[in-house]
Amino acid sequence: MDSKTKKLLKRNLSSLGFHTAAVIIGFLMLYPVLWMISNSFKTTQEIFGQNSFSLIPGELLTENYTRGWRYNGTTTFTTFFKNSFIYTGFATLGAVLSSSLIAFGFARIRFAGRNFWYTCMFLTLMIPFQVVMVPQFIIFYKLGWVNTFLPLIVPMFGGVPFFIFLMVQFIRQIPVDLDNSAKIDGCNKFMIYSRIIFPLIKPALITATIFSFYWRWDDFIGPLLFLNKPKLFTVSLALRMFADPQTSTDWPAIFAMGTLSLIPVIVIFLIFQKYIVQGLVTTGLK
Amino acid sequence: MTSLTKDSPGKDLGKSLSERKALFRENLAGYAFIAPWLIGFFAFSIIPILTSLYYSFTSYDILGSPVLNGVDNFKNMVQDKLFWKSLAVTFNYAFISVPLRLLFAFFVALMFNRDVKGIRLYQMVYYIPSIVGGSIAVAVMWRRLFMADGAVNSVINLLFGLDVSTSWIGKPETALWTLILLATWQFGSSMLIFLAGLKQIPHFYYEAADIDGANRFRKFVSITFPHLTPVIFFNLIMQIIAGFTVFTQAFVVSGGSGDPLNSTLVYALYLYQRAFKYYEMGYSSAMAWVLVLIVGLFTAIVFKSSSSWVYYESKEGN
Numbered sequence: 200m201d202s203k204t205k206k207l208l209k210r211n212l213s214s215l216g217f218h219t220a221a222v223i224i225g226f227l228m229l230y231p232v233l234w235m236i237s238n239s240f241k242t243t244q245e246i247f248g249q250n251s252f253s254l255i256p257g258e259l260l261t262e263n264y265t266r267g268w269r270y271n272g273t274t275t276f277t278t279f280f281k282n283s284f285i286y287t288g289f290a291t292l293g294a295v296l297s298s299s300l301i302a303f304g305f306a307r308i309r310f311a312g313r314n315f316w317y318t319c320m321f322l323t324l325m326i327p328f329q330v331v332m333v334p335q336f337i338i339f340y341k342l343g344w345v346n347t348f349l350p351l352i353v354p355m356f357g358g359v360p361f362f363i364f365l366m367v368q369f370i371r372q373i374p375v376d377l378d379n380s381a382k383i384d385g386c387n388k389f390m391i392y393s394r395i396i397f398p399l400i401k402p403a404l405i406t407a408t409i410f411s412f413y414w415r416w417d418d419f420i421g422p423l424l425f426l427n428k429p430k431l432f433t434v435s436l437a438l439r440m441f442a443d444p445q446t447s448t449d450w451p452a453i454f455a456m457g458t459l460s461l462i463p464v465i466v467i468f469l470i471f472q473k474y475i476v477q478g479l480v481t482t483g484l485k
Numbered sequence: 486m487t488s489l490t491k492d493s494p495g496k497d498l499g500k501s502l503s504e505r506k507a508l509f510r511e512n513l514a515g516y517a518f519i520a521p522w523l524i525g526f527f528a529f530s531i532i533p534i535l536t537s538l539y540y541s542f543t544s545y546d547i548l549g550s551p552v553l554n555g556v557d558n559f560k561n562m563v564q565d566k567l568f569w570k571s572l573a574v575t576f577n578y579a580f581i582s583v584p585l586r587l588l589f590a591f592f593v594a595l596m597f598n599r600d601v602k603g604i605r606l607y608q609m610v611y612y613i614p615s616i617v618g619g620s621i622a623v624a625v626m627w628r629r630l631f632m633a634d635g636a637v638n639s640v641i642n643l644l645f646g647l648d649v650s651t652s653w654i655g656k657p658e659t660a661l662w663t664l665i666l667l668a669t670w671q672f673g674s675s676m677l678i679f680l681a682g683l684k685q686i687p688h689f690y691y692e693a694a695d696i697d698g699a700n701r702f703r704k705f706v707s708i709t710f711p712h713l714t715p716v717i718f719f720n721l722i723m724q725i726i727a728g729f730t731v732f733t734q735a736f737v738v739s740g741g742s743g744d745p746l747n748s749t750l751v752y753a754l755y756l757y758q759r760a761f762k763y764y765e766m767g768y769s770s771a772m773a774w775v776l777v778l779i780v781g782l783f784t785a786i787v788f789k790s791s792s793s794w795v796y797y798e799s800k801e802g803n
Contacts, residue, residue: 214601221596225610228670232617235626236637246629251639295522310515320522323530327730327780329756329773333540333766334533337547346536357525393560417619419733424761435621440627450629457622468616472609475616479674480681 202212211346230254232461239263239455248448260451264459267452270437274276274429276456279437284414286348286433291411293356295404301358302366302400303392307378320360336424350425355411359363362407365481369403406478409471416464434460540770547764558771568772570747571755576682577661578751579728582668587720590675591713597676598683608680611672622735624667628654631663657748664734664749682716683709722787725798726780734756753778 233254238246240256240263268276304310305317339350374397381391397404422436432440438460441453468475500508516523541558544549562568597608617623630636631653638649682687690708699707732753735743743750743758752772760769 217596217601218603221607225607226592228611228614228673231623231626231630231670234630235622238626238629247634249639249642251634252636252643270635278554301522302517304518308511308515310512313515316519316523319526323526324798325780325784326534327753327773327776328528329730329753329776330537331530332757333531333760333770333773334536335529336760337536337766338533340547348544354525354529356521357529358522358765363522388518392518413616414618417621419621419736420757423736430496438625442628442737443740453625454629457620457625460622461617461620464617464620465613468613472725476677476681479677 200367212225219346235454236458238451239458241451241454243451246454255349257432263451263455266449267441267455267459270441271429272436274432276437276459278430279432279434282348282431283433283435286351286413286418286422286449287412289348289352290355290415291408293352294359294362294411296409297356298362298407299360299366299397299400299404302363302370302390303396305363307308307375307391307396308388320363323358332420332424345425346428346431347425347432351421351448359407359411362403362411365407365478366400366403368481371398402474402477404475405471406481409467409475409479413464413469505614512581513769536621537770537773540767541774542771543767545766547766551767554767558768561768562771562775568752569753570688571743571752574661574743574748574750575729575731575752578665578668578731582665583724583728585665585669586672586724587675587717589669590679591717592760593672594676594679594683595709598680608677612677615671615673618667618671620732621733621737624734627663627667627734628738632755655745657746660739660745660748664731664738667734668728668731674725678716682713684710698741718787718791722784725783725787729753729780729783735738756788 203359215378224337234252237254237256240259240261242257242260245251245253245257270276270279305313335350335354336345339345342349350455377395377399378391381395417435418433419435422433423439426432426436429437434456438453438457441456442448493773494540540551542553544557545551593611597604597611622635633650633652633655637653639652641647641649651659653663688706691704694704696707730753731751735749735751735754736757739749739754741754743754751777755777756769756772759765759772
């Protein structure tokens with residue numbers, strides 16, 4: 200063998216090694232999720248015991264889904280999904296629209312105290328939620344907002360620091376000349392925001408929408424604190440009640456509903472990967 | 486990162502009336518735009534923070550009114566075995582899971598930092614656990630996975646011909662490790678952040694190193710690692726803070742109890758129990774402030790020590 204073939208062989212071997220390792224680890228990474236999906240079609244006996252690890256159900260039992268969807272008979276997952284979409288939808292709308300307004304103010308208007316407030320915004324990131332949890336609960340309790348979606352949605356209209364930061368970064372890349380020429384054409388600040396800046400920061404808006412959707416959809420402690428009636432439960436809360444260790448647990452049905460709860464999350468991921476990665480990289484948010 | 490461009494609109498001495506008017510209108514417009522945040526900041530951050538500080542020196546069960554009791558809450562905390570237990574559990578959790586997750590993220594990012602066909606697909610597959618990891622569905626599934634008759638034991642028994650029937654969730658020695666594993670499994674988002682950092686390292690550094698005859702290890706130590714330290718630093722702080730306040734996963738995996746033998750009783754879970762199971766709002770507020778001190782102290786230590794190990798390309802860079 201001459202040195203050239205040797206080199207080629209070596210490169211091919213290392214490439215083979217790389218792909219083998221990447222595929223094996225990748226399979227391990229995905230295994231728990233695949234296991235959950237497969238369990239949603241299994242019988243209870245199949246989920247337990249010696250062949251528990253198997254990813255192939257004996258037969259595709261779709262009645263796990265119908266049984267799971269019925270939940271306890273009185274309230275069904277129709278309600279829970281509706282609640283989750285209401286909460287996620289309005290909270291996201293509030294978070295994204297407000298954040299874009301606020302970001303415009305910080306990025307484009309030179310007002311007194313601008314840096315001070317911007318720093319304050321970053322400092323709030325350092326305050327653990329546990330500090331505001333009790334007083335917020337008491338405030339909302341006294342307002343009579345417990346067992347409504349208001350405590351979950353209204354605070355989002357104050358904007359989300361991560362999104363504001365992301366949008367400020369974005370707006371600063373847009374030439375100020377655009378604002379100035381619009382001003383000459385008779386646009387006021389709000390028109391500059393709504394007609395010029397807002398359409399131009401679409402990628403940041405999409406990124407913020409996706410992350411807001413994820414966080415609200417998965418939110419657990421909020422609904423746990425403020426929603427105590429089954430007819431107000433979100434999907435997350437219902438799943439947790441479903442899997443309550445105090446009662447006998449219908450695992451196949453839980454896995455069926457768990458799988459359904461992940462569908463919006465996965466679909467959004469597949470469509471908007473690019474924006475997700477960009478959001479991660481710009482702000483370090485998870 | 487936290488400061489916008491330098492400008493001081495306040496210096497308006499000797500300006501004409503029309504200029505002052507314009508300045509006033511500019512300020513007004515600025516505050517109008519940030520008003521939603523400002524209102525939210527006071528209503529949902531500042532006021533609750535101050536109230537919480539006040540509650541932490543009171544005894545308060547929500548039904549009555551808060552009664553000042555000095556530093557009793559903090560004194561009781563010192564005596565409270567569960568407080569110390571939850572603190573220990575949380576420290577174990579945060580200081581094991583965060584470095585583990587970042588370590589995995591870092592090495593997988595290095596492995597995936599190459600131009601091969603299908604690399605994007607690998608990256609996306611490795612990121613999926615981070616996407617679904619925060620959901621209750623996954624937390625519930627995780628519990629099932631590590632139960633006595635769950636998939637983990639069935640795989641162990643199949644591979645090694647054993648007959649293991651340990652409930653990994655039911656044993657105090659292992660229960661927290663299932664949570665640590667759940668957190669580590671979600672290294673994908675940090676991996677993508679590191680990959681982006683790796684891509685930004687200018688090529689000429691490596692070319693210069695090649696000319697100097699540096700080997701791969703040398704290049705890693707002198708070029709790759711120093712360039713990534715700011716990113717690692719930022720992620721370390723943010724994730725440790727998040728680790729100190731972990732709640733949902735511990736709540737779901739332990740069924741809200743922190744069992745077995747309080748081995749998964751993380752700080753935020755214990756605080757939640759004191760507040761919403763026993764309605765001790767004063768005590769739980771005091772606990773929240775201890776958490777603030779811990780997070781603050783930790784952040785300060787990392788910041789202080791950062792200058793000795795964090796490498797910044799240029800001071801003006803953003």
